[in-house]
Amino acid sequence: MSAFNVDITPELKVKLYTMMVKTRLTEERIIALYRQGRIVGGVYTGRGVEATTVGSGLALEAQDWLFPIHRDLGAHLAKGQSVLNILLQYLGRGNGLSRGKDSGIHCSDTRLNIVGNVSHLGHMIPVAVGTAIGKRMQGEKVVALNFIGEGGSNIGDFHEGLNFAAVQKAPFVLIIENNHYAYSTPTHKGFSAKYLSDRAIGYGIPGHHVDGTDVLQVYKVVKEAVERARAGEGPSLIECLSFRMVGHSAHDDAFYVDKQRMKEYEKKDPILRLEHHLHREGTLSEPLIATIKAELEEEIEQATQAALDSPLPEAHWAAEGLFAE
Ligand SMILES: Cc1ncc(C[n+]2csc(CCOP(=O)(O)OP(=O)(O)O)c2C)c(N)n1
Known part of the structure; x- marks a missing residue:
């Protein structure tokens, strides 16, 4: 994959850092709203996988x-979604992404693809x-x-989709987020393979595994795969190895995960890891870190107030917008 040279400028490093902090702070706010009983439904957090997303x-x-x-x-936000739209969605507001039909992160925004x-x-x-093949057509x-x-990668559609993508040389990239637990099932009970990316050999496509807590590595490997796909060279399978720093969702205390293991995860926090690295190399200073965090906190606070002030949907909207004209 080295044919595509990926340059990570200092500006991009700061952007990657800022977006990871934005994801973490937004999720912390979502969990607070959930604990206050304002959010109904599941809250599945990405604490620990921000570098991957x-x-x-x-x-x-x-x-x-x-x-x-x-x-x-983190991927929604990185693709351009606003914190306000995410909170409107979680709070089930009428002007949210699903117009209040659903709460949570199972949401689309075709304006942002x-x-x-x-x-x-x-x-x-x-x-x-x-979609990849259709757009090419x-x-x-x-x-x-x-x-x-990694748990979901044992589903039959994984094979059917990836095989078809490989045969069609589709401009497609599949990321396996291997956070080592599928709800309470640890990886060793779901797989005998060392790396899930090795499955790529069976499809005749490139497979890579990468430290999914190192955002610079993730960006580089994914960017190369994206540009390779865009150039007509076909799909790639990338396994990002990370961990869940919390339970499966806000209602799960992860009692089945060894406490010592959780402590080790905390030390490998992807945000702190990048923060220390950028601080050491002089890309981030203490005042800049403080400014970034203060601006994000202000943005999230304003979005929270605006979302809470937004009206709930009207009952008759439930039957609207369900089918294409
Ligand atoms: C086909 C299917 N089976 C079971 C579930 C219930 N379920 C939702 S998330 C989840 C765990 C998935 O683990 P993994 O794919 O490793 O992703 P992770 O939650 O660890 O990010 C399960 C079992 C589901 N949504 N779909």
Whole structure:
């Protein structure tokens, strides 16, 4: 994949850092609203996987299509979604992305080329591959990028979608977010393979595994795969190895995960990791870090107030907007 040279400028490093902090702070606000009883439904957080979601999301261009799953708020934000729209959606407001029909991160925004997932894991892979091929048929140089968890990668649609993508040389990138737990099932109970990216050999496409807590590495590998796909060289499978720093969702205390292991995860926090690195190399200073955090906190506070002040949907909207004209 070295044919495509990826340059990560200091500006881009700061952008990657800022977007990861934005994701973390937004999720913390969402959990606070959930605990206050204002959010109904599941809250699946990406604490620990921000480097994977943000690094991948920022590797896409505006014309590309993103197919995120339940832990990928960072990818929504990196693709251009606003904190306000995310909060309106979570709070089920009438002016939210699904006009109050749903709460949570299973949401789309076709203005930004974001297609959210249906709840059934894996079923969006063929849809994303179809989008990639369809856009190519329309003459567009567009790439589709889809996420799947390591647990979800055992679904049949994974094979069908990836095989079809490989045969068709589709402009498609599939990211396996291997955070080592599928709800409470640890990786060793789901797989005997060392790396899930090795499955790529069976499809005749490139497969890579990368440290999914290192945003610079993730960005580089995903960007190369995206540009390779755009150049007509076909799909790639990328496994990002990370961890969940919390439970499966806000209602799960992860009692089944060894406490010592959780402590080790905290030390590998992807945000702190990048912060220390950029601080050491002189790209980020203490005052700049403080300014970035203060601006994000202000943005999230304003978005929270605006979302809470927004009206709930009207009952008759429930039956509207369900079918294409
Ligand atoms: C086909 C299917 N089976 C089960 C579920 C219930 N479920 C939702 S998330 C989840 C865990 C998925 O684990 P993984 O794919 O590794 O992703 P992670 O949650 O770890 O990011 C399960 C079992 C589902 N949504 N779809």
